[in-house]
Amino acid sequence: DAGVIQSPRHEVTEMGQEVTLRCKPISGHNSLFWYRQTMMRGLELLIYFNNNVPIDDSGMPEDRFSAKMPNASFSTLKIQPSEPRDSAVYFCASSPGTGNTGELFFGEGSRLTVL
Amino acid sequence: SQQGEEDPQALSIQEGENATMNCSYKTSINNLQWYRQNSGRGLVHLILIRSNEREKHSGRLRVTLDTSKKSSSLLITASRAADTASYFCAPASNDYKLSFGAGTTVTVRA
Numbered sequence: 001d002a003g004v005i006q007s008p009r010h011e012v013t014e015m016g017q018e019v020t021l022r023c024k025p026i027s028g029h030n031s032l033f034w035y036r037q038t039m040m041r042g043l044e045l046l047i048y049f050n051n052n053v054p055i056d057d058s059g060m061p062e063d064r065f066s067a068k069m070p071n072a073s074f075s076t077l078k079i080q081p082s083e084p085r086d087s088a089v090y091f092c093a094s095s096p097g098t099g100n101t102g103e104l105f106f107g108e109g110s111r112l113t114v115l
Numbered sequence: 116s117q118q119g120e121e122d123p124q125a126l127s128i129q130e131g132e133n134a135t136m137n138c139s140y141k142t143s144i145n146n147l148q149w150y151r152q153n154s155g156r157g158l159v160h161l162i163l164i165r166s167n168e169r170e171k172h173s174g175r176l177r178v179t180l181d182t183s184k185k186s187s188s189l190l191i192t193a194s195r196a197a198d199t200a201s202y203f204c205a206p207a208s209n210d211y212k213l214s215f216g217a218g219t220t221v222t223v224r225a
Contacts, residue, residue: 004157031211033213042215042216042217042218043158043203043214043215045212045213045214048211048212050211055211056211056212091157091158093157093158102163103148103160103163104148104150104158104160104213105160106157106158106159107157108156108157109156109157
């Protein structure tokens, strides 16, 4: 298996632009997580999907952030409009079980820079 | 959810030496997981120890868990340059959220 695949790996954009990050989880995994990592705040859980359904989006910073999982093999995280403080590395992770009962498999991340 | 607190924040050792880092948490857990993150990469799962286990081994890794003290330790024996990374513990409770602390940054000197 190729693991969790994220795209793009790097994105540089200007403030106000829309950003879409993509994730393909490992086939057969039921749970999908989006995390954000910054030096100041470390790793923050943004949203958790189980069987394609958003279970908890309380970590999403504000309405500018949205996430979807239209099917079991694809998820997107969208920021519109983007701001410089959104600059971070965004990770997608999937898990074969429900929630945290087992290990998470992380993608390599999408490094976002908002100018 | 709760996050673990790793200690020390940073650790520098000579190749071949052992590295020990600790993790403390606050409430009861189902399991505790350790992850490694190499620079510029995603987190990689290293080992999971369940709440009814006290010690677990995986290759050069040894993890202990003391639920009475709400603490865990990760020992890396005979360290190599490739072990240079940040290490995170993640205590898993009854919800689905896996939270991560600031991590321990380990540097292995040649």
